[in-house]
Amino acid sequence: MRIAFYGSSLLSSYWNGAATYYRGLISDLHRRGYRTTFYEPDAFDRQQHRDIAPPDWAEVRVYPATEAALREVVAEAAQADVVVKASGVGVFDTELLHGVMAAARPGAIRIFWDVDAPATLAEIGAAPDHPLRRALPGLDLVLTYGGGPPVVDAYEGFGARRCVPVYNALDPETHHPVPAEPRFAADLGFLGNRLPDREARVEEFFLRPAALLPDRRFLIGGNGWHDKPMPPNVRAIGHVYTREHNAFNTSPRAVLNIARDSMAAIGFSPATRVFEAAGAGACLITDAWIGLELFLKDGAEVLVARDGAEVAEHVAALTPERARAIGEAARARILAEHTYARRGAQVDALLREVAGRRRAGQAA
Structure with a gap:
């Protein structure tokens, strides 16, 4: 499957605590045969503080934080089998959410991936007309990097079809014992x-x-x-x-x-x-x-x-x-x-389940 993933940054952890999480999951999904294009805006000086080079397990598209560039990257969602909009991109978040979900081709799996569920839920709880709250019924999955039962109940109470926590984890190739400094x-x-x-x-x-x-x-x-x-x-x-x-x-x-x-x-x-x-x-x-x-x-x-x-x-x-x-x-x-291999297996199973249900519904 081809994944279009719209997030804060894969290349930089500068003011971006989700970087390790994205890297662990996307690299494991690559080993399972998924091909991910990660779209990240050139914002908040992150590109000046990169801590990894563009990897071989994902294509990274860095785009200017302009409306013209936004239109270009939104249109590319139509090429993917799975379209992911992550929370906390920091630039054009609402426009990205509506744009990529609308651009996704019929049959594509639509996902909102929340890396700060407590903050997001507080926002949509205070605003009945919040853009995400309106979008939830049209999404196949809400995935979160934490929160457990309270977050699942809250999201499904706001109209999400299904919410599943995919917790942070360890990539043992990246984080391991080294000599003290x-x-x-x-x-x-x-x-x-x-x-x-x-x-x-x-x-x-x-x-x-x-x-x-x-x-x-x-x-x-x-x-x-x-x-x-x-x-x-x-x-x-x-x-x-x-x-x-x-x-x-x-x-x-x-x-x-x-x-x-x-x-x-x-x-x-x-x-x-x-x-x-x-x-x-x-x-x-x-x-x-x-x-x-x-x-x-x-x-x-x-x-x-x-x-x-x-x-x-x-x-x-x-x-x-x-x-x-x-x-x-x-x-x-x-x-x-609690490794990213386990988390990747979890995400793989979820995507296959959704795709299988979709195929079964089309056959019927």
Whole structure:
């Protein structure tokens, strides 16, 4: 099958947390015989911060953020067997949604792929005439990278024919153990961009423990933190390219996952960072959220904290031996149950099911 995929960026993770997710899924689907063209706008300086070259497992079309270019890439949806509009493209989102679904040929599978379901659902819940809400009944599938039963129920309540979570996962060829690097050395590392619905949780789960443990070293990577007041034992290093994530995860004694407010509230939403860290064999400390046990076991494969004081307790008590044991257990669990090969098989089965039903209906 040929897939036309309209998303934020495949080539750059700069202000684009979905990049790892897209890469893992699309590369696995390529191995299964799918041919994907990924359409991404030249916007937000992402093309100036690419962290992979154009891959051999997808054709990437970078288009100017203009109405003329939009018309061209929308028209190409007619050539595909599967048309995907992802959330959060950031440029012409509404026009892309209506345009590509209208351009899709009869018989094509139409999908909305939501990489931030809590935010999207909040938007359409507040606006009965929201463009996506109007489009849902005409789509074959809504796929989400997290959310579990609450997201499925909400989407189907808004009129989606079917909503299926396709969770983040690990690509073991990309994220794996590497030797530690001194520039990333710390007792606790955190990697994440500064976002309005994450900042208060970063203050609680990262900066508060740093203040409580002035003799320990804390490391924060990601965009936007350069002017954030921090304790003197916190070192901010700015954007960390995907190719550096393995070293970032293996060098500190532990790494921290902090869900955004909306993701924590809805649960069942493991970030890509969870799988990247586990794949590198890192000892992961995470804030608590519903559904975590589907992915990692508290106390054996991950350390769970309900506030900053508990993060500080974990950091203070963690020995190198225990950190290594937790990291190895997490890596074994994720490799066994949560790789992109498994997610690709899930998507492949869904697409074949929809296509099979369509053929059966035409035959009847």
